[in-house]
Amino acid sequence: MSNIxxxxxxxxxxxxxxALADGTVEVxxxxxxxxxLGDLVFVELPEPGRALKAGExxxxxxxxxxxxxxxxxxxxxxVTVNEQLAQSPELVNSDPYGGGWMMRLRPAAxxxxxxxxxxxxxxxxxxx
Amino acid sequence: MPFIPHTDEDIREMLSAxxxxxxxxLFDEIPTALRTGSLQEIPAGMSEMEILQLMSARARxxxxxxxxxxxxxxxHHIPAAxxxxxxxxxxxxxxxxxxxxxxxxxxxxxxxxxxxxxxxTGMQVSNASLYDGATALAxxxxxxxxxxRRSKSARILLPRTVHPHYRAVARTTASNxxxxxxxVAYDRAQGGTPVEALRDFEGQDITALVxxxxxxxxxxxxxxxxxxWAHAHGALVIAVVNPTSLSLLKPPGNWGGRGxxxxxxxxxPLGCPLSAGGPYFGFMTTRSEFVRQMPGRxxxxxxxxxxxxxxxxxxxxxxxxxxxxxxxxxxxxNQGLLMMAGTIYLAMMGAEGLERVAAACMARTAExxxxxAAGGAVRRMFAGxxxxxxxxxxxxxAAPVLAALATRxxxxxxxxxxxxxxxxxxxxxxxxxxxxxxxxxxxxQALAEALPAVRAA
Numbered sequence: 001m002s003n004i005x006x007x008x009x010x011x012x013x014x015x016x017x018x019a020l021a022d023g024t025v026e027v028x029x030x031x032x033x034x035x036x037l038g039d040l041v042f043v044e045l046p047e048p049g050r051a052l053k054a055g056e057x058x059x060x061x062x063x064x065x066x067x068x069x070x071x072x073x074x075x076x077x078x079v080t081v082n083e084q085l086a087q088s089p090e091l092v093n094s095d096p097y098g099g100g101w102m103m104r105l106r107p108a109a110x111x112x113x114x115x116x117x118x119x120x121x122x123x124x125x126x127x128x
Numbered sequence: 129m130p131f132i133p134h135t136d137e138d139i140r141e142m143l144s145a146x147x148x149x150x151x152x153x154l155f156d157e158i159p160t161a162l163r164t165g166s167l168q169e170i171p172a173g174m175s176e177m178e179i180l181q182l183m184s185a186r187a188r189x190x191x192x193x194x195x196x197x198x199x200x201x202x203x204h205h206i207p208a209a210x211x212x213x214x215x216x217x218x219x220x221x222x223x224x225x226x227x228x229x230x231x232x233x234x235x236x237x238x239x240x241x242x243x244x245x246x247x248x249t250g251m252q253v254s255n256a257s258l259y260d261g262a263t264a265l266a267x268x269x270x271x272x273x274x275x276x277r278r279s280k281s282a283r284i285l286l287p288r289t290v291h292p293h294y295r296a297v298a299r300t301t302a303s304n305x306x307x308x309x310x311x312v313a314y315d316r317a318q319g320g321t322p323v324e325a326l327r328d329f330e331g332q333d334i335t336a337l338v339x340x341x342x343x344x345x346x347x348x349x350x351x352x353x354x355x356x357w358a359h360a361h362g363a364l365v366i367a368v369v370n371p372t373s374l375s376l377l378k379p380p381g382n383w384g385g386r387g388x389x390x391x392x393x394x395x396x397p398l399g400c401p402l403s404a405g406g407p408y409f410g411f412m413t414t415r416s417e418f419v420r421q422m423p424g425r426x427x428x429x430x431x432x433x434x435x436x437x438x439x440x441x442x443x444x445x446x447x448x449x450x451x452x453x454x455x456x457x458x459x460x461x462n463q464g465l466l467m468m469a470g471t472i473y474l475a476m477m478g479a480e481g482l483e484r485v486a487a488a489c490m491a492r493t494a495e496x497x498x499x500x501a502a503g504g505a506v507r508r509m510f511a512g513x514x515x516x517x518x519x520x521x522x523x524x525x526a527a528p529v530l531a532a533l534a535t536r537x538x539x540x541x542x543x544x545x546x547x548x549x550x551x552x553x554x555x556x557x558x559x560x561x562x563x564x565x566x567x568x569x570x571x572x573q574a575l576a577e578a579l580p581a582v583r584a585a
Contacts, residue, residue, distance in 0.1 A: 065444070
Protein backbone atom coordinates (compact mmCIF):
# COMPACT_ATOMS: atom_id res chain seq x y z
CA MET A 1 0.00 0.00 0.00
CA SER A 2 1.60 3.25 -1.08
CA ASN A 3 1.87 6.33 1.06
CA ILE A 4 -0.58 9.14 0.12
CA UNK A 5 -0.27 12.10 2.52
CA UNK A 6 -3.63 13.75 3.28
CA UNK A 7 -2.33 17.34 3.09
CA UNK A 8 -1.35 17.19 -0.61
CA UNK A 9 -3.32 17.27 -3.86
CA UNK A 10 -2.77 14.89 -6.77
CA UNK A 11 -3.31 14.24 -10.46
CA UNK A 12 -4.38 11.13 -12.34
CA UNK A 13 -0.90 11.07 -13.89
CA UNK A 14 0.62 10.59 -10.39
CA UNK A 15 2.05 14.03 -9.63
CA UNK A 16 1.51 15.66 -6.23
CA UNK A 17 1.07 19.36 -5.44
CA UNK A 18 1.83 21.10 -2.14
CA ALA A 19 0.61 24.69 -1.56
CA LEU A 20 3.37 26.78 0.06
CA ALA A 21 2.92 29.85 2.25
CA ASP A 22 4.35 32.22 -0.38
CA GLY A 23 1.63 31.33 -2.92
CA THR A 24 3.84 29.02 -4.97
CA VAL A 25 3.32 25.26 -5.14
CA GLU A 26 5.80 22.39 -4.88
CA VAL A 27 5.48 19.49 -7.32
CA UNK A 28 6.76 15.92 -7.28
CA UNK A 29 5.69 12.40 -8.17
CA UNK A 30 3.80 10.11 -5.82
CA UNK A 31 5.12 7.19 -3.82
CA UNK A 32 3.00 4.95 -6.06
CA UNK A 33 4.70 6.41 -9.17
CA UNK A 34 8.25 6.05 -7.86
CA UNK A 35 7.59 2.46 -6.82
CA UNK A 36 6.23 1.62 -10.29
CA LEU A 37 9.25 3.18 -12.03
CA GLY A 38 11.86 1.48 -9.89
CA ASP A 39 15.28 2.91 -9.03
CA LEU A 40 15.71 6.24 -10.78
CA VAL A 41 19.07 7.02 -12.36
CA PHE A 42 18.32 10.41 -13.89
CA VAL A 43 15.83 13.24 -13.58
CA GLU A 44 15.59 15.98 -16.21
CA LEU A 45 13.91 19.15 -14.97
CA PRO A 46 12.57 22.22 -16.79
CA GLU A 47 14.36 25.56 -16.99
CA PRO A 48 13.23 28.11 -14.37
CA GLY A 49 11.09 30.77 -16.01
CA ARG A 50 9.35 28.34 -18.35
CA ALA A 51 5.56 28.79 -18.54
CA LEU A 52 3.73 25.46 -18.39
CA LYS A 53 0.25 24.49 -19.46
CA ALA A 54 -1.64 22.00 -17.28
CA GLY A 55 -0.86 18.50 -18.53
CA GLU A 56 2.24 19.57 -20.48
CA UNK A 57 5.23 17.22 -20.32
CA UNK A 58 7.80 19.17 -18.32
CA UNK A 59 10.26 16.69 -16.80
CA UNK A 60 11.62 13.22 -17.48
CA UNK A 61 12.34 10.50 -14.95
CA UNK A 62 14.60 7.70 -16.09
CA UNK A 63 15.12 4.35 -14.44
CA UNK A 64 17.48 1.65 -15.62
CA UNK A 65 15.09 0.28 -18.21
CA UNK A 66 12.43 2.95 -18.70
CA UNK A 67 11.91 6.65 -19.08
CA UNK A 68 8.67 8.52 -18.39
CA UNK A 69 7.45 12.05 -18.69
CA UNK A 70 6.26 14.04 -15.72
CA UNK A 71 3.32 16.30 -16.55
CA UNK A 72 2.64 19.76 -15.18
CA UNK A 73 -0.21 19.19 -12.68
CA UNK A 74 -1.37 22.79 -13.10
CA UNK A 75 -0.74 25.78 -15.34
CA UNK A 76 2.03 28.00 -13.99
CA UNK A 77 5.55 29.29 -14.30
CA UNK A 78 8.59 27.38 -13.07
CA VAL A 79 10.12 29.34 -10.18
CA THR A 80 12.88 26.95 -9.17
CA VAL A 81 13.83 23.29 -9.52
CA ASN A 82 15.41 20.81 -7.13
CA GLU A 83 19.06 20.95 -8.22
CA GLN A 84 19.95 18.12 -5.82
CA LEU A 85 18.22 15.62 -8.10
CA ALA A 86 20.95 16.06 -10.72
CA GLN A 87 23.41 14.31 -8.41
CA SER A 88 20.93 12.30 -6.30
CA PRO A 89 17.95 11.17 -8.40
CA GLU A 90 17.38 8.39 -5.83
CA LEU A 91 15.85 11.02 -3.50
CA VAL A 92 12.67 10.62 -5.58
CA ASN A 93 12.60 6.95 -4.54
CA SER A 94 13.61 7.37 -0.90
CA ASP A 95 11.66 10.54 -0.06
CA PRO A 96 9.12 11.27 -2.82
CA TYR A 97 7.16 13.86 -0.82
CA GLY A 98 10.19 15.57 0.78
CA GLY A 99 13.73 15.63 -0.56
CA GLY A 100 12.46 14.21 -3.86
CA TRP A 101 10.43 17.32 -4.78
CA MET A 102 11.01 18.37 -8.39
CA MET A 103 9.96 21.96 -9.00
CA ARG A 104 8.17 24.97 -7.57
CA LEU A 105 5.58 26.68 -9.75
CA ARG A 106 3.82 30.02 -9.51
CA PRO A 107 0.26 28.97 -10.38
CA ALA A 108 -1.71 30.76 -13.09
CA ALA A 109 -5.05 32.25 -11.93
CA UNK A 110 -7.51 29.51 -10.98
CA UNK A 111 -4.96 26.82 -11.81
CA UNK A 112 -5.39 24.91 -8.57
CA UNK A 113 -8.97 23.85 -9.28
CA UNK A 114 -9.63 20.32 -10.41
CA UNK A 115 -6.80 18.55 -8.57
CA UNK A 116 -7.57 15.32 -6.73
CA UNK A 117 -7.78 14.97 -2.95
CA UNK A 118 -5.71 12.27 -1.25
CA UNK A 119 -8.84 10.17 -0.95
CA UNK A 120 -9.70 10.54 -4.64
CA UNK A 121 -6.11 9.76 -5.64
CA UNK A 122 -6.14 6.65 -3.42
CA UNK A 123 -9.11 5.44 -5.45
CA UNK A 124 -7.13 6.06 -8.67
CA UNK A 125 -4.17 3.98 -7.48
CA UNK A 126 -6.45 1.25 -6.13
CA UNK A 127 -7.97 0.92 -9.58
CA UNK A 128 -4.61 1.02 -11.33
CA MET B 129 11.05 -24.20 -34.64
CA PRO B 130 12.24 -23.02 -38.07
CA PHE B 131 14.32 -19.83 -38.09
CA ILE B 132 13.27 -18.93 -41.62
CA PRO B 133 10.07 -16.87 -41.53
CA HIS B 134 7.34 -16.94 -44.15
CA THR B 135 7.68 -20.51 -45.32
CA ASP B 136 5.10 -21.51 -47.95
CA GLU B 137 3.22 -23.28 -45.22
CA ASP B 138 3.27 -20.19 -42.94
CA ILE B 139 1.95 -18.08 -45.79
CA ARG B 140 -0.84 -20.57 -46.60
CA GLU B 141 -1.89 -20.67 -42.93
CA MET B 142 -1.90 -16.90 -42.56
CA LEU B 143 -3.86 -16.39 -45.78
CA SER B 144 -6.46 -18.97 -44.77
CA ALA B 145 -6.77 -17.39 -41.31
CA UNK B 146 -7.81 -14.08 -42.85
CA UNK B 147 -9.76 -15.65 -45.72
CA UNK B 148 -7.55 -14.35 -48.54
CA UNK B 149 -6.72 -16.40 -51.60
CA UNK B 150 -3.24 -15.03 -52.37
CA UNK B 151 -0.76 -12.36 -51.26
CA UNK B 152 -1.53 -10.48 -54.47
CA UNK B 153 -5.19 -10.25 -53.44
CA LEU B 154 -4.13 -8.22 -50.37
CA PHE B 155 -3.27 -5.34 -52.70
CA ASP B 156 -6.62 -5.37 -54.55
CA GLU B 157 -7.70 -2.06 -53.05
CA ILE B 158 -4.90 -0.18 -54.84
CA PRO B 159 -6.36 0.93 -58.21
CA THR B 160 -4.72 -0.86 -61.14
CA ALA B 161 -3.77 2.47 -62.72
CA LEU B 162 -1.51 3.22 -59.77
CA ARG B 163 0.34 -0.10 -59.81
CA THR B 164 3.67 -0.21 -61.61
CA GLY B 165 3.20 -3.67 -63.04
CA SER B 166 6.33 -5.59 -63.88
CA LEU B 167 9.56 -3.60 -64.18
CA GLN B 168 10.37 -3.64 -67.91
CA GLU B 169 13.78 -2.00 -67.70
CA ILE B 170 15.29 -4.44 -65.23
CA PRO B 171 17.35 -7.01 -67.14
CA ALA B 172 17.07 -10.72 -66.53
CA GLY B 173 19.33 -12.24 -63.89
CA MET B 174 22.94 -13.21 -64.59
CA SER B 175 24.95 -16.07 -63.18
CA GLU B 176 27.79 -15.40 -60.75
CA MET B 177 30.32 -16.17 -63.49
CA GLU B 178 28.65 -13.77 -65.94
CA ILE B 179 28.60 -11.01 -63.32
CA LEU B 180 32.29 -11.54 -62.65
CA GLN B 181 33.06 -11.26 -66.37
CA LEU B 182 30.95 -8.11 -66.72
CA MET B 183 32.52 -6.41 -63.72
CA SER B 184 36.05 -7.38 -64.79
CA ALA B 185 35.41 -5.79 -68.17
CA ARG B 186 34.15 -2.61 -66.53
CA ALA B 187 37.11 -2.50 -64.14
CA ARG B 188 39.44 -2.75 -67.16
CA UNK B 189 37.59 0.15 -68.81
CA UNK B 190 38.04 2.28 -65.68
CA UNK B 191 41.72 1.46 -65.46
CA UNK B 192 43.84 2.04 -62.37
CA UNK B 193 43.94 5.81 -62.15
CA UNK B 194 46.20 7.71 -59.78
CA UNK B 195 43.75 9.44 -57.46
CA UNK B 196 44.47 12.94 -56.17
CA UNK B 197 40.88 13.58 -55.06
CA UNK B 198 40.06 13.83 -51.35
CA UNK B 199 37.05 16.03 -50.62
CA UNK B 200 35.79 13.97 -47.71
CA UNK B 201 37.00 10.47 -48.61
CA UNK B 202 40.70 9.66 -48.57
CA UNK B 203 42.87 6.94 -50.05
CA HIS B 204 45.04 5.56 -47.26
CA HIS B 205 47.10 2.42 -46.94
CA ILE B 206 45.08 -0.21 -45.06
CA PRO B 207 47.14 -2.97 -43.41
CA ALA B 208 46.03 -6.36 -44.77
CA ALA B 209 45.24 -7.61 -41.27
CA UNK B 210 42.40 -5.08 -40.88
CA UNK B 211 39.97 -6.70 -43.31
CA UNK B 212 41.26 -10.21 -42.60
CA UNK B 213 40.02 -9.71 -39.03
CA UNK B 214 36.87 -7.73 -39.85
CA UNK B 215 35.59 -10.40 -42.24
CA UNK B 216 35.85 -13.19 -39.67
CA UNK B 217 32.45 -14.76 -39.18
CA UNK B 218 32.29 -13.79 -35.52
CA UNK B 219 32.40 -10.08 -36.44
CA UNK B 220 30.73 -10.12 -39.83
CA UNK B 221 27.54 -8.19 -39.13
CA UNK B 222 26.48 -4.74 -40.25
CA UNK B 223 24.74 -3.87 -37.01
CA UNK B 224 24.89 -3.85 -33.27
CA UNK B 225 23.81 -7.43 -32.60
CA UNK B 226 20.36 -8.24 -31.30
CA UNK B 227 20.55 -9.68 -27.78
CA UNK B 228 23.68 -7.56 -27.73
CA UNK B 229 25.06 -8.90 -24.46
CA UNK B 230 25.34 -12.39 -25.96
CA UNK B 231 28.03 -10.97 -28.28
CA UNK B 232 30.62 -9.92 -25.74
CA UNK B 233 33.41 -9.77 -28.34
CA UNK B 234 31.52 -7.30 -30.50
CA UNK B 235 30.58 -5.19 -27.48
CA UNK B 236 34.18 -5.15 -26.30
CA UNK B 237 35.30 -3.94 -29.74
CA UNK B 238 32.69 -1.17 -29.63
CA UNK B 239 33.87 -0.24 -26.14
CA UNK B 240 37.46 -0.08 -27.41
CA UNK B 241 36.27 2.04 -30.36
CA UNK B 242 34.52 4.46 -28.00
CA UNK B 243 37.67 4.70 -25.86
CA UNK B 244 39.81 5.43 -28.92
CA UNK B 245 37.44 8.09 -30.23
CA UNK B 246 37.17 9.91 -26.89
CA UNK B 247 40.96 9.85 -26.65
CA UNK B 248 41.43 11.08 -30.22
CA THR B 249 38.89 13.91 -29.91
CA GLY B 250 39.67 14.85 -26.30
CA MET B 251 36.07 14.33 -25.20
CA GLN B 252 34.50 12.27 -22.41
CA VAL B 253 31.94 10.00 -24.09
CA SER B 254 31.46 8.44 -27.51
CA ASN B 255 28.64 6.52 -29.11
CA ALA B 256 29.05 3.25 -31.00
CA SER B 257 29.24 5.08 -34.39
CA LEU B 258 26.72 6.52 -36.84
CA TYR B 259 26.14 6.02 -40.57
CA ASP B 260 28.60 8.57 -41.96
CA GLY B 261 30.03 12.01 -41.36
CA ALA B 262 27.18 13.90 -43.02
CA THR B 263 24.41 12.23 -41.02
CA ALA B 264 26.55 12.60 -37.89
CA LEU B 265 26.57 16.37 -38.45
CA ALA B 266 22.78 16.37 -38.92
CA UNK B 267 22.39 14.40 -35.67
CA UNK B 268 24.78 16.81 -33.92
CA UNK B 269 22.64 19.78 -35.00
CA UNK B 270 19.50 18.13 -33.60
CA UNK B 271 21.40 17.20 -30.44
CA UNK B 272 22.65 20.76 -29.96
CA UNK B 273 19.07 22.01 -29.95
CA UNK B 274 18.21 19.55 -27.17
CA UNK B 275 21.41 20.21 -25.21
CA UNK B 276 21.51 24.02 -25.35
CA ARG B 277 18.58 24.65 -23.06
CA ARG B 278 19.22 28.38 -22.79
CA SER B 279 18.71 28.83 -26.50
CA LYS B 280 15.17 28.85 -27.89
CA SER B 281 15.94 29.73 -31.50
CA ALA B 282 17.14 26.36 -32.92
CA ARG B 283 19.48 28.43 -35.12
CA ILE B 284 22.70 26.70 -36.16
CA LEU B 285 25.50 28.64 -37.86
CA LEU B 286 26.91 26.52 -40.66
CA PRO B 287 29.98 28.03 -42.35
CA ARG B 288 30.30 27.60 -46.10
CA THR B 289 33.69 25.99 -45.44
CA VAL B 290 31.86 22.88 -44.16
CA HIS B 291 31.65 20.05 -46.74
CA PRO B 292 28.81 20.91 -49.18
CA HIS B 293 27.36 17.39 -48.94
CA TYR B 294 27.32 17.57 -45.15
CA ARG B 295 25.48 20.88 -45.34
CA ALA B 296 22.96 19.43 -47.80
CA VAL B 297 22.31 16.37 -45.60
CA ALA B 298 22.03 18.51 -42.47
CA ARG B 299 19.54 20.73 -44.27
CA THR B 300 17.44 17.76 -45.40
CA THR B 301 17.35 16.27 -41.92
CA ALA B 302 17.02 19.40 -39.85
CA SER B 303 14.82 21.70 -41.89
CA ASN B 304 11.71 19.58 -41.36
CA UNK B 305 12.33 19.57 -37.62
CA UNK B 306 12.17 23.32 -37.18
CA UNK B 307 15.90 24.01 -37.21
CA UNK B 308 17.30 27.01 -39.03
CA UNK B 309 20.72 26.47 -40.58
CA UNK B 310 22.36 29.76 -41.50
CA UNK B 311 25.46 30.01 -43.66
CA VAL B 312 28.56 31.95 -42.67
CA ALA B 313 30.86 33.45 -45.31
CA TYR B 314 34.55 32.57 -45.63
CA ASP B 315 37.59 34.72 -46.20
CA ARG B 316 38.44 34.73 -49.91
CA ALA B 317 42.11 35.34 -49.27
CA GLN B 318 42.74 32.88 -46.44
CA GLY B 319 40.07 30.23 -47.13
CA GLY B 320 38.98 30.09 -43.48
CA THR B 321 36.01 31.36 -41.49
CA PRO B 322 37.05 34.66 -39.86
CA VAL B 323 35.49 35.57 -36.54
CA GLU B 324 34.51 38.88 -38.17
CA ALA B 325 32.02 36.92 -40.30
CA LEU B 326 30.15 36.13 -37.07
CA ARG B 327 29.77 39.74 -35.91
CA ASP B 328 26.35 40.07 -37.58
CA PHE B 329 25.03 37.35 -35.27
CA GLU B 330 26.17 38.96 -32.02
CA GLY B 331 23.37 39.78 -29.62
CA GLN B 332 21.14 37.13 -31.22
CA ASP B 333 20.01 33.78 -29.89
CA ILE B 334 22.30 31.23 -31.59
CA THR B 335 22.07 27.56 -30.61
CA ALA B 336 25.33 26.28 -32.03
CA LEU B 337 28.25 27.06 -34.33
CA VAL B 338 29.69 24.36 -36.58
CA UNK B 339 33.47 24.44 -37.06
CA UNK B 340 35.17 22.15 -39.61
CA UNK B 341 38.85 21.35 -38.93
CA UNK B 342 40.40 21.09 -41.44
CA UNK B 343 37.66 22.72 -43.49
CA UNK B 344 36.47 21.57 -46.92
CA UNK B 345 39.24 23.60 -48.61
CA UNK B 346 41.82 21.74 -46.49
CA UNK B 347 42.47 24.99 -44.61
CA UNK B 348 42.95 25.03 -40.84
CA UNK B 349 40.40 27.23 -39.10
CA UNK B 350 41.24 29.44 -36.11
CA UNK B 351 39.36 27.01 -33.88
CA UNK B 352 40.28 28.62 -30.57
CA UNK B 353 38.92 32.04 -31.49
CA UNK B 354 35.78 30.61 -33.11
CA UNK B 355 35.09 28.33 -30.12
CA UNK B 356 35.50 31.16 -27.63
CA TRP B 357 33.23 33.38 -29.72
CA ALA B 358 30.50 30.73 -29.69
CA HIS B 359 30.70 30.18 -25.95
CA ALA B 360 30.77 33.91 -25.23
CA HIS B 361 27.50 34.21 -27.16
CA GLY B 362 25.70 31.29 -25.53
CA ALA B 363 26.16 28.90 -28.46
CA LEU B 364 27.48 25.35 -28.36
CA VAL B 365 30.33 24.26 -30.64
CA ILE B 366 29.92 21.35 -33.05
CA ALA B 367 33.32 20.25 -34.38
CA VAL B 368 33.54 18.40 -37.70
CA VAL B 369 36.96 16.79 -37.84
CA ASN B 370 39.12 14.44 -39.88
CA PRO B 371 40.25 11.65 -37.50
CA THR B 372 43.67 11.26 -39.15
CA SER B 373 44.42 14.94 -38.62
CA LEU B 374 43.76 14.65 -34.89
CA SER B 375 47.06 12.86 -34.36
CA LEU B 376 48.76 16.17 -35.22
CA LEU B 377 46.20 18.87 -34.44
CA LYS B 378 44.83 20.04 -31.10
CA PRO B 379 41.89 17.79 -30.13
CA PRO B 380 38.48 19.55 -30.17
CA GLY B 381 38.16 18.97 -26.42
CA ASN B 382 40.95 21.52 -26.00
CA TRP B 383 39.70 24.16 -28.46
CA GLY B 384 39.51 27.61 -26.87
CA GLY B 385 38.84 28.06 -23.18
CA ARG B 386 36.15 25.37 -22.80
CA GLY B 387 36.59 23.02 -25.74
CA UNK B 388 34.05 21.88 -28.33
CA UNK B 389 30.75 20.46 -27.07
CA UNK B 390 29.95 17.87 -29.73
CA UNK B 391 32.51 16.32 -32.10
CA UNK B 392 31.56 14.47 -35.28
CA UNK B 393 33.26 13.28 -38.42
CA UNK B 394 33.61 10.52 -40.98
CA UNK B 395 35.65 7.52 -39.94
CA UNK B 396 36.44 6.47 -43.51
CA PRO B 397 40.14 7.45 -43.32
CA LEU B 398 40.50 4.80 -40.60
CA GLY B 399 40.69 1.53 -42.49
CA CYS B 400 37.74 1.91 -44.90
CA PRO B 401 38.59 1.67 -48.60
CA LEU B 402 37.29 4.15 -51.17
CA SER B 403 34.33 2.32 -52.62
CA ALA B 404 31.98 4.35 -54.81
CA GLY B 405 30.96 6.51 -51.85
CA GLY B 406 30.64 3.96 -49.11
CA PRO B 407 29.72 2.39 -46.84
CA TYR B 408 31.78 4.47 -44.45
CA PHE B 409 31.03 5.25 -40.80
CA GLY B 410 30.37 8.34 -38.74
CA PHE B 411 31.53 9.04 -35.22
CA MET B 412 30.28 11.30 -32.44
CA THR B 413 31.74 12.23 -29.07
CA THR B 414 30.61 14.75 -26.48
CA ARG B 415 30.92 15.90 -22.86
CA SER B 416 29.49 13.73 -20.06
CA GLU B 417 26.89 16.37 -19.24
CA PHE B 418 25.30 15.92 -22.69
CA VAL B 419 25.37 12.13 -22.84
CA ARG B 420 21.60 11.78 -22.38
CA GLN B 421 21.08 13.98 -25.43
CA MET B 422 23.42 11.92 -27.60
CA PRO B 423 21.87 9.70 -30.30
CA GLY B 424 22.94 6.13 -30.99
CA ARG B 425 24.07 3.18 -28.96
CA UNK B 426 26.59 3.29 -26.13
CA UNK B 427 28.46 0.29 -24.73
CA UNK B 428 29.46 0.36 -21.07
CA UNK B 429 31.77 -1.81 -18.99
CA UNK B 430 30.30 -3.46 -15.93
CA UNK B 431 30.50 -6.61 -13.77
CA UNK B 432 28.15 -9.57 -13.75
CA UNK B 433 26.53 -11.15 -10.68
CA UNK B 434 29.74 -13.00 -9.93
CA UNK B 435 31.88 -9.87 -10.20
CA UNK B 436 33.41 -10.75 -13.57
CA UNK B 437 33.96 -7.88 -16.02
CA UNK B 438 31.62 -7.67 -18.98
CA UNK B 439 30.17 -5.27 -21.52
CA UNK B 440 26.60 -4.09 -21.94
CA UNK B 441 24.51 -1.59 -23.86
CA UNK B 442 23.89 1.31 -21.52
CA UNK B 443 21.81 4.51 -21.24
CA UNK B 444 19.19 2.88 -23.44
CA UNK B 445 16.40 5.02 -22.03
CA UNK B 446 17.43 7.62 -24.67
CA UNK B 447 16.65 5.18 -27.44
CA UNK B 448 13.70 4.53 -29.66
CA UNK B 449 12.74 1.11 -28.33
CA UNK B 450 12.18 2.63 -24.89
CA UNK B 451 11.44 6.32 -25.39
CA UNK B 452 9.37 5.85 -28.56
CA UNK B 453 8.48 9.17 -30.19
CA UNK B 454 10.57 11.12 -27.68
CA UNK B 455 13.80 9.23 -28.34
CA UNK B 456 16.85 11.38 -28.99
CA UNK B 457 17.01 10.02 -32.54
CA UNK B 458 15.64 7.39 -34.88
CA UNK B 459 19.15 5.91 -34.92
CA UNK B 460 18.89 2.61 -33.07
CA UNK B 461 21.93 0.76 -34.35
CA ASN B 462 25.45 1.60 -35.44
CA GLN B 463 27.66 1.13 -38.50
CA GLY B 464 29.09 -2.04 -36.98
CA LEU B 465 31.31 -3.53 -39.65
CA LEU B 466 33.04 -0.32 -40.73
CA MET B 467 33.46 0.78 -37.11
CA MET B 468 35.16 -2.57 -36.54
CA ALA B 469 37.58 -1.80 -39.39
CA GLY B 470 38.29 1.62 -37.88
CA THR B 471 38.97 0.11 -34.46
CA ILE B 472 41.36 -2.54 -35.78
CA TYR B 473 43.08 0.05 -38.00
CA LEU B 474 43.64 2.35 -35.01
CA ALA B 475 44.81 -0.55 -32.83
CA MET B 476 47.36 -1.56 -35.47
CA MET B 477 48.61 1.94 -36.22
CA GLY B 478 48.77 3.16 -32.65
CA ALA B 479 49.13 6.83 -31.81
CA GLU B 480 52.60 6.95 -33.35
CA GLY B 481 51.58 5.22 -36.59
CA LEU B 482 48.60 7.52 -37.06
CA GLU B 483 50.83 10.54 -36.49
CA ARG B 484 53.27 9.29 -39.14
CA VAL B 485 50.39 8.85 -41.62
CA ALA B 486 49.13 12.37 -40.93
CA ALA B 487 52.60 13.91 -41.22
CA ALA B 488 53.26 12.04 -44.48
CA CYS B 489 49.92 13.24 -45.93
CA MET B 490 50.72 16.82 -45.02
CA ALA B 491 54.19 16.60 -46.56
CA ARG B 492 52.90 14.92 -49.75
CA THR B 493 50.24 17.57 -50.32
CA ALA B 494 52.81 20.34 -49.81
CA GLU B 495 55.09 18.59 -52.30
CA UNK B 496 52.23 18.24 -54.79
CA UNK B 497 51.11 21.87 -54.66
CA UNK B 498 54.71 23.09 -55.00
CA UNK B 499 55.36 20.78 -57.95
CA UNK B 500 52.18 21.83 -59.75
CA ALA B 501 52.68 25.55 -59.05
CA ALA B 502 56.16 25.33 -60.55
CA GLY B 503 54.56 25.13 -64.02
CA GLY B 504 53.12 28.64 -63.70
CA ALA B 505 49.52 27.89 -64.79
CA VAL B 506 48.47 26.84 -61.30
CA ARG B 507 48.76 28.53 -57.89
CA ARG B 508 47.51 27.96 -54.34
CA MET B 509 44.23 29.85 -54.09
CA PHE B 510 44.20 30.42 -50.32
CA ALA B 511 46.98 31.65 -48.08
CA GLY B 512 45.72 29.87 -44.94
CA UNK B 513 47.70 26.87 -43.63
CA UNK B 514 46.43 23.46 -44.81
CA UNK B 515 46.48 19.86 -43.58
CA UNK B 516 46.41 17.38 -46.48
CA UNK B 517 44.28 19.17 -49.08
CA UNK B 518 44.54 22.46 -50.92
CA UNK B 519 42.61 24.49 -53.49
CA UNK B 520 44.47 25.27 -56.69
CA UNK B 521 43.49 28.19 -58.92
CA UNK B 522 43.93 27.53 -62.65
CA UNK B 523 44.48 30.15 -65.34
CA UNK B 524 42.09 28.28 -67.66
CA UNK B 525 38.83 26.28 -67.28
CA ALA B 526 39.22 23.39 -64.83
CA ALA B 527 36.83 20.84 -66.33
CA PRO B 528 38.65 20.27 -69.66
CA VAL B 529 42.01 20.17 -67.85
CA LEU B 530 40.73 17.50 -65.45
CA ALA B 531 39.24 15.55 -68.39
CA ALA B 532 42.59 15.67 -70.20
CA LEU B 533 44.38 14.48 -67.05
CA ALA B 534 41.93 11.57 -66.73
CA THR B 535 42.82 10.35 -70.22
CA ARG B 536 46.42 10.24 -68.93
CA UNK B 537 45.46 8.11 -65.93
CA UNK B 538 45.34 10.94 -63.38
CA UNK B 539 42.32 11.88 -61.25
CA UNK B 540 43.56 15.41 -60.81
CA UNK B 541 41.20 16.72 -58.13
CA UNK B 542 37.67 17.93 -57.54
CA UNK B 543 36.33 20.77 -59.70
CA UNK B 544 34.79 23.25 -57.24
CA UNK B 545 32.62 24.98 -59.88
CA UNK B 546 29.42 23.20 -58.79
CA UNK B 547 29.60 24.10 -55.09
CA UNK B 548 31.73 27.28 -55.15
CA UNK B 549 31.12 28.98 -58.53
CA UNK B 550 32.43 32.26 -57.08
CA UNK B 551 35.95 30.80 -56.99
CA UNK B 552 36.18 30.59 -60.77
CA UNK B 553 38.48 27.87 -62.04
CA UNK B 554 39.37 26.02 -58.83
CA UNK B 555 40.37 22.43 -58.08
CA UNK B 556 40.61 20.75 -54.66
CA UNK B 557 43.61 18.38 -54.57
CA UNK B 558 44.86 15.89 -52.03
CA UNK B 559 47.94 13.68 -51.79
CA UNK B 560 47.95 11.10 -49.00
CA UNK B 561 50.81 8.87 -47.84
CA UNK B 562 49.93 6.51 -50.71
CA UNK B 563 51.36 8.93 -53.28
CA UNK B 564 55.06 8.69 -54.05
CA UNK B 565 57.33 11.41 -55.41
CA UNK B 566 57.16 9.55 -58.74
CA UNK B 567 53.33 9.74 -58.63
CA UNK B 568 53.50 13.48 -57.99
CA UNK B 569 55.99 13.86 -60.82
CA UNK B 570 53.60 11.90 -63.08
CA UNK B 571 50.83 14.37 -62.23
CA UNK B 572 53.15 17.29 -62.98
CA GLN B 573 54.12 15.82 -66.36
CA ALA B 574 50.52 15.01 -67.28
CA LEU B 575 49.47 18.55 -66.37
CA ALA B 576 52.21 20.03 -68.54
CA GLU B 577 50.94 17.90 -71.45
CA ALA B 578 47.26 18.67 -70.79
CA LEU B 579 47.48 22.44 -70.38
CA PRO B 580 48.35 23.50 -73.96
CA ALA B 581 45.20 21.82 -75.29
CA VAL B 582 43.00 24.06 -73.11
CA ARG B 583 43.02 27.76 -73.93
CA ALA B 584 43.73 30.11 -71.04
CA ALA B 585 40.69 32.07 -69.86
